[in-house]
Amino acid sequence: MGRYILRRILYAIPIAFGVSVVCFSLVYIAPGDPLQTVMPPDATAETIAIVKHAYGFDKPLPMQFLIWLGRVVTGDFGMSIATRRPVIREVSDALSNTALLAMFAVPISFFIGYVMGAVAGSFAGRWIDRVVTGAAVVGVSLPNYWLGIVLVIFFAVQYMLLPATGMGPTGSAGFNPLHWSHAKFLVLPVVTLSMIPVGILARTTRAAVAEVRNQDFVQTLRAKGLSEWAVTRHVLKNSLPQVMAVMGLQFGYLLGGSILVETVFTWPGSGFLLSKAIINRDVPVLQGTILTLSLVFVATNLIVDLLQSLIDPRIRRA
Amino acid sequence: MTDDLSVIPAQAAPGLPGRGRVASEARRQVGGAPTAALDPSPDGQPLQAVPAIRGGDDANKQQTEPFFAEQALPATRVRGYWQSVFYRLRHDPVTLVFAAMVLMIVLAAVFAPFLAPFDPYKESIVGRLKPFGWRGHPLGTDELGRDMLSRLLFGGRVSLLMGVVPVLLASLVGGMLGVIGGFIGGRTNTAIMRTMDVFYAFPSVLLAVAIAGAMGGGMANGMLALTLVFIPPMCRMAETATTQVRALDFIEAARASGAQPMTIIRYHVLGNVLGPVFIYASSLVSVSILLASGLSFLGLGVRPPLPDWGLMLSTLRQSIYVVPFVCALPGLAIFITSICCNLVSDGLRAAMDVRM
Numbered sequence: 001m002g003r004y005i006l007r008r009i010l011y012a013i014p015i016a017f018g019v020s021v022v023c024f025s026l027v028y029i030a031p032g033d034p035l036q037t038v039m040p041p042d043a044t045a046e047t048i049a050i051v052k053h054a055y056g057f058d059k060p061l062p063m064q065f066l067i068w069l070g071r072v073v074t075g076d077f078g079m080s081i082a083t084r085r086p087v088i089r090e091v092s093d094a095l096s097n098t099a100l101l102a103m104f105a106v107p108i109s110f111f112i113g114y115v116m117g118a119v120a121g122s123f124a125g126r127w128i129d130r131v132v133t134g135a136a137v138v139g140v141s142l143p144n145y146w147l148g149i150v151l152v153i154f155f156a157v158q159y160m161l162l163p164a165t166g167m168g169p170t171g172s173a174g175f176n177p178l179h180w181s182h183a184k185f186l187v188l189p190v191v192t193l194s195m196i197p198v199g200i201l202a203r204t205t206r207a208a209v210a211e212v213r214n215q216d217f218v219q220t221l222r223a224k225g226l227s228e229w230a231v232t233r234h235v236l237k238n239s240l241p242q243v244m245a246v247m248g249l250q251f252g253y254l255l256g257g258s259i260l261v262e263t264v265f266t267w268p269g270s271g272f273l274l275s276k277a278i279i280n281r282d283v284p285v286l287q288g289t290i291l292t293l294s295l296v297f298v299a300t301n302l303i304v305d306l307l308q309s310l311i312d313p314r315i316r317r318a
Numbered sequence: 319m320t321d322d323l324s325v326i327p328a329q330a331a332p333g334l335p336g337r338g339r340v341a342s343e344a345r346r347q348v349g350g351a352p353t354a355a356l357d358p359s360p361d362g363q364p365l366q367a368v369p370a371i372r373g374g375d376d377a378n379k380q381q382t383e384p385f386f387a388e389q390a391l392p393a394t395r396v397r398g399y400w401q402s403v404f405y406r407l408r409h410d411p412v413t414l415v416f417a418a419m420v421l422m423i424v425l426a427a428v429f430a431p432f433l434a435p436f437d438p439y440k441e442s443i444v445g446r447l448k449p450f451g452w453r454g455h456p457l458g459t460d461e462l463g464r465d466m467l468s469r470l471l472f473g474g475r476v477s478l479l480m481g482v483v484p485v486l487l488a489s490l491v492g493g494m495l496g497v498i499g500g501f502i503g504g505r506t507n508t509a510i511m512r513t514m515d516v517f518y519a520f521p522s523v524l525l526a527v528a529i530a531g532a533m534g535g536g537m538a539n540g541m542l543a544l545t546l547v548f549i550p551p552m553c554r555m556a557e558t559a560t561t562q563v564r565a566l567d568f569i570e571a572a573r574a575s576g577a578q579p580m581t582i583i584r585y586h587v588l589g590n591v592l593g594p595v596f597i598y599a600s601s602l603v604s605v606s607i608l609l610a611s612g613l614s615f616l617g618l619g620v621r622p623p624l625p626d627w628g629l630m631l632s633t634l635r636q637s638i639y640v641v642p643f644v645c646a647l648p649g650l651a652i653f654i655t656s657i658c659c660n661l662v663s664d665g666l667r668a669a670m671d672v673r674m
Contacts (some may be wrong), residue, residue, distance in 0.1 A: 010499075015515055015519050018512075018513075018515070019516060019520070021516075022516060024519075026528060026529075027532070029529070029532050029533055048542045071621055106632050132609060137657060137661060137664070138657065140604075141604060141608075141656040141657035141659075142653055143608050143612065143631075143649055143656065145649075146631060146646070146648075146649025146652060147629070147649075148655060149638065149645065149646065150646055150649065152638060153642040153645070153646060157638055158436060158642070252521050253523070255521075257522070258525070259523060260612050260615060260616065263616060264635070274524075274527060275527075275616050276532040277531075278454070278527070278617070278618065280532075286528070286532065290520070292519045293521070293524055294360055294521075297519060297520065297521055298519045299525075301519070311667065314335060
């Protein structure tokens with residue numbers, strides 16, 4: 001067990017390194033000179049050389065990368081071009097707002113998706129399976145940004161039950177999810193965000209449960225006289241590692257991929273920050289947000305792998 | 319949206335039980351699949367079981383066919399692989415209906431210039447944001463007074479193009495890398511796959527947004543970003559399939575009889591890899607349409623005034639208080655297209671009996 005954990009953690013390090021290389025190179029795939037934004041258009045060649053030197057752009061690329069990496073490791077992501085605040089502050093503020101959404105969307109969508117999939121898988125081929133499978137396909141195919149707009153049209157424009165956008169009276173500071181006047185701003189984004197994970201989880205769980213139910217050991221369990229409920233428990237436990245892998249990916253999606261939903265609801269989270277950074281061509285913020293979110297994603301995958309190995313000892317031996 | 323892209327790789331990830339299990343299952347099937355052979359087709363007629371791994375090789379056929387002759391019920395009409403695929407497709411009304419819908423959507427987009435009642439770029443100051451059926455505009459008008467139906471028809475061209483082109487490119491590049499890596503194995507494979515792992519570490523939406531955002535949007539950049547997003551899963555898919563096939567005896571036999579590596583890849587490996595790659599590609603089309611519209615929605619894809627469903631949704635979003643239902647239309651088009659593609663892909667997967 002200890003060896004597996006160590007190996008898995010060691011494996012995450014080169015991945016994290018590769019991720020930072022990709023994030024670093026984002027500046028260089030941007031069209032034009034990265035200095036364009038800070039340089040006056042009529043700067044002389046001499047000035048350009050001085051500024052280049054000051055920013056370290058005259059050094060060879062691998063050197064620049066190491067310097068950048070050294071700063072990033074100490075938490076210095078540079079300054080936002082748009083707001084002149086440290087990128088790390090912008091990102092951490094935004095990430096906490098996204099985490100707030102995820103705190104509600106994750107349990108809700110995981111629970112509903114898992115139950116739907118488990119029921120469908122247990123009754124594979126029956127009408128309830130067809131209903132769940134159909135609903136899951138709808139969930140997977142829904143453009144969630146559109147769903148958000150439709151929900152706003154119905155609940156905010158037509159019936160005026162829920163607020164359309166934003167985070168409520170006090171904004172992100174002092175947001176109190178236990179108080180309805182604040183919490184009602186959460187409802188539509190959370191519902192919108194949950195739709196895709198529900199569909200994906202229902203599909204995965206259904207496939208996993210149906211597959212495990214066809215294995216020989218289930219027959220053995222029945223033959224030795226276990227009740228149907230006890231058999232189901234065995235089946236669910238055995239299908240769990242596969243489901244958890246997908247849950248991990250979806251967790252990462254809820255943290256990082258909610259950019260479209262946050263844009264629709266102008267929820268000041270990491271996705272919204274990202275879309276603002278794109279509009280403003282604020283490369284440091286773009287870089288910092290993407291690096292942070294992907295590192296969170298790498299860490300999530302690591303934790304999921306370790307949890308899987310706890311549940312299923314076969315994984316450790318592989 | 320991240321979904322299908324991530325589901326498969328998770329199972330095929332190195333060190334997870336997925337790979338070993340699939341391989342052993344495949345081998346069991348080649349050895350002779352008594353359960354499948356006895357499994358009657360929907361109309362009660364026993365079907366010729368199709369081995370999950372198809373070798374274009376006589377040794378393999380000799381190995382399986384006598385087995386069926388003993389086990390299978392007598393007087394079975396033996397169908398070839400494609401015959402049984404079409405047989406199953408013909409008896410799957412859901413897939414057929416949705417395939418017809420996909421065809422209609424494609425035709426509507428292709429023949430948009432003939433079908434559209436108005437010029438999709440013609441603006442009108444008095445006719446802005448009008449509801450359904452206003453002065454011969456069956457689906458109303460947008461914020462610049464352009465006819466919605468015409469724009470939706472023309473928008474389908476752009477949206478479908480952005481849905482299909484990245485998937486095609488990624489299947490080509492990713493599939494090739496995966497087959498080469500899987501076939502050569504060793505360090506080359508490790509190098510390719512570890513590079514792909516890095517791109518896996520990004521949630522797919524995020525990666526697409528990051529690349530398109532850094533490159534500054536536009537239709538070509540959007541398609542390039544999506545291609546880069548789809549290459550890693552496609553590569554992993556092809557690599558897994560190739561590695562599985564490579565371990566089988568008929569490849570060894572071909573090698574022993576002196577076949578060149580390229581010949582083995584062409585005749586023995588590709589036949590087994592193209593199926594899963596094709597199915598996976600078909601499932602990515604819907605993801606790609608959703609992501610592409612998402613990029614346009616964020617202003618990173620198609621640029622105005624070109625009609626694109628994602629872009630239309632994003633500009634009309636400002637007007638939901640005026641004509642809410644007109645504003646919802648482009649999203650509805652994305653949704654319908656995506657669900658049809660998904661269901662057709664599911665049907666194809668079942669018909670082609672591809673395990674992933």
